[in-house]
Amino acid sequence: MIRLVLRFFGLALLLAAWALPASSHALEPGYLELSPLHDDTWRIVWHRPDVGGRPMAIDARLSPPCSPEMGPAPIPNGRGWQTEWIARCPGGLAGVTVSIEGLDAQATDVLVRFDAGDGQGGTRRLVPATPSFVIPAEQGAFGIFQSYTLLGIHHILFGFDHLLFVFALLLLIRSGWRLAGAITAFTLAHSLTLGAAALGWLAVPGPPVEAVIALSIMFVAAEVAQHRDGQPRLSERAPWIVAFSFGLIHGLGFGSALKQVGLPEHDLVLALFAFNAGVEIGQLSFVAVLLLFWSVLRALAPTASWSAGRPALAYGIGAVAAFWFVERVAAF
Numbered sequence: 001m002i003r004l005v006l007r008f009f010g011l012a013l014l015l016a017a018w019a020l021p022a023s024s025h026a027l028e029p030g031y032l033e034l035s036p037l038h039d040d041t042w043r044i045v046w047h048r049p050d051v052g053g054r055p056m057a058i059d060a061r062l063s064p065p066c067s068p069e070m071g072p073a074p075i076p077n078g079r080g081w082q083t084e085w086i087a088r089c090p091g092g093l094a095g096v097t098v099s100i101e102g103l104d105a106q107a108t109d110v111l112v113r114f115d116a117g118d119g120q121g122g123t124r125r126l127v128p129a130t131p132s133f134v135i136p137a138e139q140g141a142f143g144i145f146q147s148y149t150l151l152g153i154h155h156i157l158f159g160f161d162h163l164l165f166v167f168a169l170l171l172l173i174r175s176g177w178r179l180a181g182a183i184t185a186f187t188l189a190h191s192l193t194l195g196a197a198a199l200g201w202l203a204v205p206g207p208p209v210e211a212v213i214a215l216s217i218m219f220v221a222a223e224v225a226q227h228r229d230g231q232p233r234l235s236e237r238a239p240w241i242v243a244f245s246f247g248l249i250h251g252l253g254f255g256s257a258l259k260q261v262g263l264p265e266h267d268l269v270l271a272l273f274a275f276n277a278g279v280e281i282g283q284l285s286f287v288a289v290l291l292l293f294w295s296v297l298r299a300l301a302p303t304a305s306w307s308a309g310r311p312a313l314a315y316g317i318g319a320v321a322a323f324w325f326v327e328r329v330a331a332f
Contacts, residue, residue: 028080028257029125029151030100030110032060036117040090046071046083049108055081058106063097065090092116098124099132109154111147123147123271144267145274152278155257156286161213161324162250163286168220168317170290171310172227173239183287185240189247190254191276197255198263198272207332209252214325216246221318225311254279 031047044062048055055074062069066089074081089096093116100110106128114135115121124133125147156162169186173179196202220242223235235242254275263271 029108029154030056030058030060032098032100032110032112034087034093034098034112034114036115037086039088040092041086041088042066042093044071044083044085044087046074047077047079048074048081048083050076050080056102056106056108058100058102058110060110061099061101062087062089063099066096093135094137096135097132098126098135100126101131103131104128109151111151125150141267141270144271148271148274149278149281151258152275152280153282154278155254155275156279156282159253161210161217161321162253162283164317164320165213165217165220165246165250166283166286167290168217168224168314169239169243170287171224171313171317172220172236174236178236178239182239182243183283185244186247186250187280187283189244190251190279193248193251194254194258194276194279195272197252198258198275199268200259202252202255204252206253206256207328209249209256211325211328211332212249213246213253214321214328216249217321218318218325219246221314221321225314225318227310 028049030049031045033045034042035045036042044060046060048058050056059070060083066087068085068087071083071085074083076082093114098112098114103110103126109128110126110131112124112126112133113121114123116135116137122136123144126133166183166186169182170179173182193202197204220235223233223242226233227236258272258275
């Protein structure tokens with residue numbers, strides 16, 4: 001039974017190569033920023049994700065007394081579609097409703113950053129269930145922490161390449177303490193480059209990073225496929241080396257996403273910590289679900305061996321990663 005389930009899952013991964021987009025982050029969040037100019041005027045920057053070469057069917061609207069309430073048609077900016085306009089909001093932003101029309105029909109979220117002037121501002125994350133909010137007079141640290149934590153969780157759970165790498169590590173490592181060491185090394189490594197990239201200390205072009213991430217998955221999948229009982233490979237004896245090395249690359253991907261939506265000027269450390277915490281919560285939740293799933297399979301068939309299913313999973317993972325790699329290189 002376990003062999004059948006694992007072989008079926010490997011086939012599903014192979015078929016997913018044609019279903020999943022070349023960019024593992026097709027569901028990137030939208031981003032709306034309101035920054036003060038003078039005389040009750042604000043500069044509005046509205047970034048919409050790209051969907052099939054067109055802007056996602058969502059739009060930002062401010063409530064009266066702000067005018068104009070919406071901006072002009074968006075233009076492509078290389079990563080999505082951007083609109084900018086100047087809005088006059090007599091009396092300030094407090095009490096103004098920010099809504100994202102059409103968000104309730106999408107599977108993404110929108111990060112809103114606002115500066116109400118006089119040092120007051122904050123960040124909110126809008127999701128399909130709650131596509132609008134009223135700008136408060138003041139937002140505390142808890143609101144920023146909550147917004148960026150949820151953003152980190154969303155990013156990792158919809159970052160299919162990062163999850164596939166972690167899944168391949170689980171297949172490769174059989175020892176519990178080695179697995180813990182590998183996850184710790186991966187966390188440490190991507191935390192370092194995530195922070196460096198998000199703060200602008202390390203600038204690496206996004207397309208090559210995405211291609212190398214796909215290569216990292218192919219490498220681990222090859223290691224799983226070449227496993228031989230009694231002949232552990234270096235990546236099995238010291239998996240933290242592999243996890244740390246490729247974790248540095250994956251962190252650049254995380255940092256690129258965070259840099260795109262931006263960090264609050266007065267709460268950089270808090271927002272960065274919260275985003276990284278969200279990534280870890282999502283990652284550990286994914287690992288916990290996989291281990292639970294494996295425990296259920298073992299309980300249903302305690303004497304069955306899953307060795308025959310391992311190659312199918314390895315080749316399925318490798319095929320998906322190879323597909324991503326080719327499309328990402330072609331997109332340079």
